[in-house]
Amino acid sequence: MTTQPMTMLEAINHTLHAEMAHDDRVMVFGEDVAANGGVFRATEGLLDAFGADRVVDTPLAEGVIAGTAVGLAAAGMVPVPEIQFLGFSYQAFHQIAGQVARLRYRTRGRFDAPITIRAPFGGGVRTPELHSESLEAQYANIPGLKIVMPASAADAKGLLTTAIRDPDPVLFLEPLRGYRMLRDEVPLGEHLVPFGEARTVVGADDPADDEVVVFAWSFMVEMSRRAADLVADEGIRVRVVDLRTLVPLDVDTIRTCVEAIGRVVVVQEAPETNGFASELIATINDEAFYSLEAPVARVSGYDAPYPVGQLEDSYVPDAERIAEAIRRTARAA
Amino acid sequence: MIPEPTTARRRHPRLRRTTTGRVWRHRVGSGNMAGVTDAARLDDDTLRAMMAEMISSRVFSQRVFNLQRQGRAGTNAPVDGSEAILAGVSFALDPAEDWVLPQYRELVGLERFGTDVLDRYVLYSLGHPAGGHIPAPTRVWPPQISLATQVPHAVGLAWGMKRAGEPGCVLVFLGDGSTSEGDFYEACNFAGVLDAPVIVVVVNNGWAISTPVSSQTRAKTFSEKSHAFGIPGVHVDGTDAVAVYEAIADARTRAVNGAGPTLVECVTYRLGPHTTADDPTRYVPADELAAARERDPIEVMRSELEGRGLWSEADTEATVAAADARMEAAVVAGEATPLDQAELFDHVYAEHTPRLAAQRARFVAEHGGAS
Numbered sequence: 170m171t172t173q174p175m176t177m178l179e180a181i182n183h184t185l186h187a188e189m190a191h192d193d194r195v196m197v198f199g200e201d202v203a204a205n206g207g208v209f210r211a212t213e214g215l216l217d218a219f220g221a222d223r224v225v226d227t228p229l230a231e232g233v234i235a236g237t238a239v240g241l242a243a244a245g246m247v248p249v250p251e252i253q254f255l256g257f258s259y260q261a262f263h264q265i266a267g268q269v270a271r272l273r274y275r276t277r278g279r280f281d282a283p284i285t286i287r288a289p290f291g292g293g294v295r296t297p298e299l300h301s302e303s304l305e306a307q308y309a310n311i312p313g314l315k316i317v318m319p320a321s322a323a324d325a326k327g328l329l330t331t332a333i334r335d336p337d338p339v340l341f342l343e344p345l346r347g348y349r350m351l352r353d354e355v356p357l358g359e360h361l362v363p364f365g366e367a368r369t370v371v372g373a374d375d376p377a378d379d380e381v382v383v384f385a386w387s388f389m390v391e392m393s394r395r396a397a398d399l400v401a402d403e404g405i406r407v408r409v410v411d412l413r414t415l416v417p418l419d420v421d422t423i424r425t426c427v428e429a430i431g432r433v434v435v436v437q438e439a440p441e442t443n444g445f446a447s448e449l450i451a452t453i454n455d456e457a458f459y460s461l462e463a464p465v466a467r468v469s470g471y472d473a474p475y476p477v478g479q480l481e482d483s484y485v486p487d488a489e490r491i492a493e494a495i496r497r498t499a500r501a502a
Numbered sequence: 503m504i505p506e507p508t509t510a511r512r513r514h515p516r517l518r519r520t521t522t523g524r525v526w527r528h529r530v531g532s533g534n535m536a537g538v539t540d541a542a543r544l545d546d547d548t549l550r551a552m553m554a555e556m557i558s559s560r561v562f563s564q565r566v567f568n569l570q571r572q573g574r575a576g577t578n579a580p581v582d583g584s585e586a587i588l589a590g591v592s593f594a595l596d597p598a599e600d601w602v603l604p605q606y607r608e609l610v611g612l613e614r615f616g617t618d619v620l621d622r623y624v625l626y627s628l629g630h631p632a633g634g635h636i637p638a639p640t641r642v643w644p645p646q647i648s649l650a651t652q653v654p655h656a657v658g659l660a661w662g663m664k665r666a667g668e669p670g671c672v673l674v675f676l677g678d679g680s681t682s683e684g685d686f687y688e689a690c691n692f693a694g695v696l697d698a699p700v701i702v703v704v705v706n707n708g709w710a711i712s713t714p715v716s717s718q719t720r721a722k723t724f725s726e727k728s729h730a731f732g733i734p735g736v737h738v739d740g741t742d743a744v745a746v747y748e749a750i751a752d753a754r755t756r757a758v759n760g761a762g763p764t765l766v767e768c769v770t771y772r773l774g775p776h777t778t779a780d781d782p783t784r785y786v787p788a789d790e791l792a793a794a795r796e797r798d799p800i801e802v803m804r805s806e807l808e809g810r811g812l813w814s815e816a817d818t819e820a821t822v823a824a825a826d827a828r829m830e831a832a833v834v835a836g837e838a839t840p841l842d843q844a845e846l847f848d849h850v851y852a853e854h855t856p857r858l859a860a861q862r863a864r865f866v867a868e869h870g871g872a873s
Contacts (some may be wrong), residue, residue, distance in 0.1 A: 196665075222665055223665075227692065228688070228691055228692050228695060230684075230688040230691070230692065232654065232684060232685055232688050233654045233657070233685065233688035233689050233691075233692050235654075236651060236653075236654025236655055236657075236658065236685060236688075236689065237654050237655075237657055237658030237661060237689075237692065238658060239654070239655045239658055240654065240655040240656060240657060240658020240659035240660070240661065240662060240672075241658040241659070241661060241662040242658075243655070243658070243659050243662070244658070244659050244661070244662020244663050244665075244666060244668075245662065245666065246662045246665065246666075248658075263648065263651065263685075264651060264654065264685075267648050267651060268648070268651050268655070273849050273850070273851070273852070274634075274849045274850055275634045275644060276634055276635055276636075276643070276644060276849075277631055277632060277634045277635030277848070277849050278635065278848075278849045279635050279636065279637065279638065281852065312850050313850050313851065315851075315855075335852075336852040337851045337852055365855070365856060416855065417855035417856055417857060418855075418856075418857060420856065420857065421856075
């Protein structure tokens, strides 16, 4: 398939255009998504291409953005609302967790909920308060939602296409630091990446040839890749696995890698306590405990609110912090 | 005889019934009272059908209430005091084109939308998961417990219908207490922006469990909140089924002709407890309740129709008997509906995720059930 280099942001915009052209039921709405094309330009050009019936600026009310998606889905539409920043979804949590996630369940299958809620998240770009939170663990604890967190432009396209065509509600989380920093070859034709299939970013053909496996998602995949480069010079062979989707989770790949390698680092940007990393470690305990050769290391943000700009570089895990966890895990007896 | 309103405990003195032959209308503050009871748009058969629906809804509700007292059903909210509102709404809408999104007190009064509504409500009350599934083509949603969250849903549904060019409108119920939720404001505001074909009905029965309206708002009425949304607001006597009918019929005409949403406040008084779990004698002033029971909406309608020679005691007896039989059949069918415990895994996703499938397989292996 023909490919073209794109940033993740360009890939998302390209995919929204493609999916709105593919299916007339798709509607994009949220704060500043129409005339302004989104504050990051993710929805640039959609208003001109598809009209004001399908691309709609909403009032500044996250709860009703998520809540109307429920009704639109019941009316047979395919809603693709945007929450401008994931931290703002606190004001929509009751609708996302209590309503969007369980529309199918509470109506016992009468209504599908083919809703894809897009939201940028994550730190590193000096945003004001509540723009940078990593809330994936909160949402992964809500049955009925799927949690999708791409780490490359190509995956952003493949996973967003799958999300929009999926009959279940998807929280599609976009790393705002990666919007323009992540750039790779994106297939131009129809490109779907199935949910629940992790991707090996760095590693030997045979996992058994690697010494440490790092599980990460979203922008922490890029940080983990850089960490793998750092320790490669020291002779540590690292496998970096991008989970891509937290729900559904690719348990098979996790088990296979842990069984083959035995030394594991889990990386997340979110606070340490009750993060999705904890769930991964519990899963490893369930699936492959006796294959472990060292305690599973966890690299996280801290149990403090996401900080202001002059503190955030100390908060968000960087390549050196991840590299140190890899070294410690590789050396552990 | 028409059933008296539900009482949690029979502490009240038995109240004298009045037959004034005149439809009582609320006077609340200086709000404009819509709803002069002019039955010009309603023929005699419709009035009789509305009367029967009101009586039936109270019979249905009391039966579900009693099932809870017998340990056969879960917590439920009786209808007493809302019967005229439900009849007015039901008969003003077109069940073939319009949707109703209830809160949780209304499912006993929507028989006109299809027998599935009551049958599924019985299942819901019995705690059976199938109670949440009101099948197509019946255009009614299941009960909503998270207060006011249904208002954004209604606006979204109306928005989608408008975009699809479908006829009809969406009517959503909420209570006086629920108007304090942000979802009410967010949704009514957006409905105005969208000119969405939606009717937002605030059932003001005076109480949110134990919290009176005076603790919810300093506004004189709930309907005047429509000014903030830039949409019409209508204040109507909710004990007068014909007045409610007129208000909803007008709002529907606006909605389906592209004139956008309407906020309709129906004022009544909650004649029973909030739910089976509530004891209103702790907080409802006895004299206030006594005064409200003088204006029991069923009695208001009955005396009006009897005065016109359209209703008789024999009609009441026949209606109550039919409702009892209808409900008995629903309960028998509901209690006989099979249930597989593994259904707790169903409908979480369109297809089980691998993890949920594994949990289900483990559950079935441990507890039995369909594989």
